[in-house]
Amino acid sequence: MSLIVQKFGGSSVANAERVMNVARIVTDTYKKGNSVVVVVSAQGDTTDDLIEKANEINPNASKREKDMLLAAGEQISISLLAMAIEKLGYPVVSLLGWQAGFQTSSAYTSARIKRVNTDRIMKELDKKNIVVVAGFQGINRYNDVTTLGRGGSDTSAVAIAAATNADLCQIYTDVEGVYTADPRKVKNARKLDIISYDEMLELATLGAQVLNNRSVEMAKKYNIELEVLSSMTNAPGTIVKEAVKMEKMLVSGVAKDTNVARISVIGVPDVPGLAFKLFSKLASKKINVDIILQSIGRDGTKDILFTVAKENGKEAVKLMEDFIDVVGGKEVNISENVAKISIVGAGMESHSGVATKMFEALYDAQINIQMISTSEIKISVLIDAYDADNAVSAIHSKFFDEN
Numbered sequence: 001m002s003l004i005v006q007k008f009g010g011s012s013v014a015n016a017e018r019v020m021n022v023a024r025i026v027t028d029t030y031k032k033g034n035s036v037v038v039v040v041s042a043q044g045d046t047t048d049d050l051i052e053k054a055n056e057i058n059p060n061a062s063k064r065e066k067d068m069l070l071a072a073g074e075q076i077s078i079s080l081l082a083m084a085i086e087k088l089g090y091p092v093v094s095l096l097g098w099q100a101g102f103q104t105s106s107a108y109t110s111a112r113i114k115r116v117n118t119d120r121i122m123k124e125l126d127k128k129n130i131v132v133v134a135g136f137q138g139i140n141r142y143n144d145v146t147t148l149g150r151g152g153s154d155t156s157a158v159a160i161a162a163a164t165n166a167d168l169c170q171i172y173t174d175v176e177g178v179y180t181a182d183p184r185k186v187k188n189a190r191k192l193d194i195i196s197y198d199e200m201l202e203l204a205t206l207g208a209q210v211l212n213n214r215s216v217e218m219a220k221k222y223n224i225e226l227e228v229l230s231s232m233t234n235a236p237g238t239i240v241k242e243a244v245k246m247e248k249m250l251v252s253g254v255a256k257d258t259n260v261a262r263i264s265v266i267g268v269p270d271v272p273g274l275a276f277k278l279f280s281k282l283a284s285k286k287i288n289v290d291i292i293l294q295s296i297g298r299d300g301t302k303d304i305l306f307t308v309a310k311e312n313g314k315e316a317v318k319l320m321e322d323f324i325d326v327v328g329g330k331e332v333n334i335s336e337n338v339a340k341i342s343i344v345g346a347g348m349e350s351h352s353g354v355a356t357k358m359f360e361a362l363y364d365a366q367i368n369i370q371m372i373s374t375s376e377i378k379i380s381v382l383i384d385a386y387d388a389d390n391a392v393s394a395i396h397s398k399f400f401d402e403n
């Protein structure tokens with residue numbers, strides 16, 4: 001007998017029929033003699049709809065009240081799923097985050113899980129109940145309801161798996177697993193049987209949108225093996241686990257990120273300490289910088305270019321304008337018509353020629369590269385947003401169709 005945690009995303013419980021479908025998956029697992037803890041998200045677009053409702057009344061509502069509202073979405077799904085499981089004739093209990101022992105930091109709307117006190121969950125499992133837990137929520141030290149940030153139910157599921165020492169954590173979603181590229185855009189994209197935590201983390205940050213980043217970080221930290229699979233089909237999914245146990249893929253995926261703005265700071269003095277001072281300005285406002293490019297100094301000046309998330313673009317420009325007013329410089333420009341295309345693969349570390357192959361694919365497609373950055377398991381290029389989908393297809397077929 002095993003302890004299995006199963007998480008179902010919003011689309012998997014979007015309507016009555018799908019809730020019944022989830023109830024069947026859960027009870028099939030239970031029938032085989034397993035203990036089952038189920039974590040669910042709010043139905044379909046419920047969370048977005050609740051945010052809209054709040055904005056109609058008060059766009060500046062306090063974060064505490066926002067959390068009070070948003071947590072309601074998951075309360076609806078746990079009760080409906082429990083009713084569906086009752087209907088199939090199985091013992092079940094639904095629990096809100098606080099009832100399931102989720103203690104969090106006090107940062108409303110982006111709380112961190114501090115600890116999961118599993119007493120209640122364990123007691124219910126001992127009574128042979130299927131336990132249905134509301135994802136995305138907990139309680140802070142003021143006994144107030146908190147939420148974990150958008151997409152937080154994945155993290156709730158992994159946290160329960162870690163705290164209860166579960167044998168398996170299955171993340172059910174509306175795609176069959178993790179793909180080598182977005183299957184809706186790239187026709188030969190294929191499902192990966194297995195991927196490492198580090199590769200998954202890169203792909204999650206790059207917008208692969210199958211698993212929430214924090215959930216993967218937590219799974220890595222506690223060594224929880226995850227299986228990402230579809231609640232709509234019976235196909236086997238993708239296993240996410242530690243790389244040492246698997247054959248490292250040269251390239252496991254190609255991802256596109258269009259949430260990028262490129263900032264150019266032109267004609268600043270070519271003197272020691274300039275980069276330090278420039279990036280300190282951004283760091284002091286907690287603006288994350290991604291790709292960085294500095295030109296060679298000429299006539300005592302140089303240019304520094306970097307990328308930030310689009311929502312930080314305006315603030316970064318303002319900071320840089322103030323900066324060149326003080327240190328000197330010609331101008332600051334921003335371009336939002338850019339996209340970052342990345343290839344990720346744990347096997348890159350030990351193979352040369354991966355970057356060349358990526359650049360050749362872009363050359364063949366006549367796509368110009370503006371910036372490049374590399375890490376042990378990732379190569380990213382910044383290109384014109386207009387070319388983004390073409391670039392992904394060209395790079396994907398270079399790595400996946402030619403062998």
Ligand code: ASP
Pocket residue numbers: 009010041042047048073135136149150151152153154
């Ligand atoms: N319902 C929440 C959201 O939409 C949490 C989740 O789906 O994981 O962000």
Ligand code: MG
Pocket residue numbers: 009010041042044047151
């Ligand atoms: Mg959701």
